[in-house]
Amino acid sequence: MRIGYYAHHHGSGHCRQADKLAALLPxxxxxxxxxxxxxxxxxxxFTTLTEAQIIRLNPEDELAEDVLAGRAGQYWQPAALHYSPVGNSDIQKRSWQILxxxxxxxxxxxxxxxSAEVAMLCRACSVPYLxxxxxxxRDDTAHISAFTGAIGLLAPYPRALEATMTPAWVTNKTLYLDFLSATNSDPLTYKAFLQRLVDLALATEQAEVKSLIDSTSVGDSKQQNQPLIVTVIKGYGGHQAIDAKLPALRQALPEALILSLGPISDEVRQYVDIATEVDDVTPFIAHSDWLLMACGLNAIAQVYRYDTPLVVLPDPRPHRxxxxxxxxxxxxxxxxxxxQFIRQLAAGRVQSTPSLQVPLTVEVPLNKHSISKAADNQATATAQTFMDSLVAYSGNKQWFQQWLLPQLQLTPDT
Incomplete structure (x- = not known):
């Protein structure tokens, strides 16, 4: 089957997911x-697809000549659409581009x-969509309409992380693809990771940090006298809220080596030992004693298979x-x-001095997620089976009836 993939323009995650799924195809x-x-x-x-395979759509921003604004009010705005300017030439052109x-x-x-709007466009034009x-x-009318109009739903996360408030009919209609790792790189050894920290300390003129790491760097595994390594990972969508917690983090863990990856506010740089940006966070995920980060889908996909203790600091986003x-x-x-993390610090459940490094305990037992490729392989196998099915069937009706419906164990009402 020939497949089209609409990737929303908010952030790069939607295009990245398309790229990762495309890589599973022959x-x-x-x-x-x-x-x-x-x-x-x-x-x-894109790493898998060529530019000839990408249709760059017109933007959908409001224009001065619009007849009605994108959110025009109760009696002017269809409940099945989140955003729908009237008379917008760009949106007209992008709809024609798609069709x-x-x-x-x-x-x-x-x-x-x-996109609820693209979903309704496809349904109105009798184009099957997932x-x-x-x-x-996501229980508003627009989302429910998009879910109802689909021949199936895809969740790019494990079923274990499904929200308890999700209606049964929605979960029943959903294929759970699990997380696809955002990187295929092998993590550095612990010794190489420490050398990476030394290089970063030199680059940021943190001589005392280099000295601390050098004095405790022995062998290729963590030593008893090595400092607690706490890595704070941030993106560009709301790092200020996480930065605001850095003073309290430093006060609670004065002897820890605190690393900040991503953007950082100037007024809180003093509370971290190294502030930098990196292309690959995998070594920091694999070798830190604690991770503090927001809950973006791609970020969680990267950390989920590791057993590194995680403190979640969710950014405010639409639909929570x-x-x-x-x-x-x-x-x-x-x-x-x-x-929970602060309570454990206050109760002394997390060791804060370099001489007391022991395996960390938490109030809620952490599941062990393999640092090997096993979890990645399992997640990839789920998505691989789905992508293989798109290749195996020559037509959408045959695929829908013979593969998708048996997978979902559903029969549409007639």
């Missing part, structure tokens, strides 16, 4: 995939990640997207909230 079938997005070419570089490409390239199935479900409270993910991780025993 090379000759990768060329059958078309991605629709209004994300600029310099915002994300013309579907016709020209004979696309048989759309994967929509994510809708990607993100975490959060990160808060719901944080709640699921805490309920599963995979993470602590900031409040």
């Amino acid at each position: 090379i000759e079938w990768q060329q059958q995939l078309t991605v629709f997005t209004s994300l600029p070419v310099d915002a994300y570089r 013309a490409t579907i016709q020209q390239r004979q696309i048989e199935l759309m994967i929509i990640d994510v 809708y990607v479900r993100l975490p959060g409270e 997207e990160q808060e719901v993910m944080a709640e699921a991780l805490i309920a599963e025993g995979r993470a602590l909230s900031w409040q």
Whole structure:
């Protein structure tokens, strides 16, 4: 089947997910995939797909000549759409781009990640689509309409992290693809990781940090006299809220080696030992004693297979997207909230001096997630089975009836 993938332009995660799924296809079938997005070419570089396979859509911003604004009010705004300016020439053109490409390239199935408006466009034009479900409270009319209009739903996370408030009919209609790791790189050895920290300390003129690491760097495993390493990982979508916790973190763990990856506010740099940006956070995930981070889907996908203790600091997002993910991780025993972490510090459950480094304990037992490739392989196998099915069937009706419905154990009402 020829597949179309709509990737929303908010952040690069939607395009990245399309890229990761495309990589699971045989090379000759990768060329059958078309991605629709209004994300600029310099915002994300596809590694699997060529630019000829990317349809760069017109933007959907409001224009001065619009007849009605995108959110015009109760009696002017269809409840099945989140955003729908009237008379907007860019949105008219992007809709024509989508439909013309579907016709020209004979696309048989759309994967929509994510847009209630594109979902309704496809349903109104009788184009079958799968809708990607993100975490959060998505019980508004527009989301429910998009879910209902889909021939199936895709969740790019494990079923274990499904929100408890999700209706049964939604979960029953969902294929859970699990997390696909954002990187295939092997983590550095612990010794090489410490050398990386030394290099970063030199680059940021932190001689005392280099001295501390050098004085405790022996062998290729963590030593009893080595400092607690706490890594704070941040993106560009709201790092100020996490930065605001750095003074309390430093006060609670004065002897710890605190690393800040990503943007940082100037007024809190004094509370961390190294502040930098890196292309690959995998070594820091693998070798830190604690991770503090928000709950973006791609970020959690990277850390989920490791047993490194995690403190979740969700950013405010529409539909409580990160808060719901944080709640699921805490309920599963995979993470602590900031409040739980601070309580453990106050109770002395987390050792804070270099001479007392022992295996850490937490109030909620952490599940052990393999640092080997086993968890990655299992997650990839789930998505691989799904992508293989798209190749195995020559038509969308046959695939829907013979593969998708048996997977979901559903029969549409007639």
